[in-house]
Amino acid sequence: MPIESDDELRDILELDTVAVVGCSSTPGKDAHEIPKYLREHGYDVIPVNPFADEIFGRTVYDSLTDVDEEIDIVDVFRPSEEVSDIVDNAIERDDAGVVWTQLGIRDDEAAKRAEDAGKRVVQDHCMKVEHQRLVE
Known part of the structure; x- marks a missing residue:
């Protein structure tokens, strides 16, 4: 079951490094503003977007499999129909312990695969909203 409890969400929000798949270079878009907020609150945000070269002054990775950082x-921040492939890429990584899909994004089958592989899953929640509610 995807994580819903405040204690578990708070525990996840204490982690440091967030790879944002679908991070946008366009100010005003949620996929730009929420990662920007996370950066401003101490998170190390790694942008992943095959259509951008640089976001927040950082090199952007084409895919999760290309990220060489922990x-x-x-x-x-991708449509629900793309979550399955992203989850498969996350499962291949030993380091990525959490898969978090933003508001309106969910794939229950992919979430189950991630959980079966030992990942914690948060679906259909905004990291910024949860951070403001539980941490700030």
Whole structure:
């Protein structure tokens, strides 16, 4: 079952490094503003987007499999129909212990695969909203 409890969410929000799949270079878009907020609150945000070269002054990776840095959380800003492949990429990584899909994004089958592989899963929740509610 995906994580819903405040204690578990708070525990996840204490992690440091977030790979944002679908991170946008366009100010004003949620996929830009939420990672920006996370950066401003101490998270190491790793942007993943095959259509951008640089976001927040950082090199952007084309895919999760290209990220050579350690990852704690995979934060997904892609449509629900793309979650399955992203989860498969997260499962291949030993470091990415959490898969988090933003508001309106869910794939229950992929979430089950991630959990079966030992990952913690948060679906259909905004990291910024949860951070503001539980941490700030």
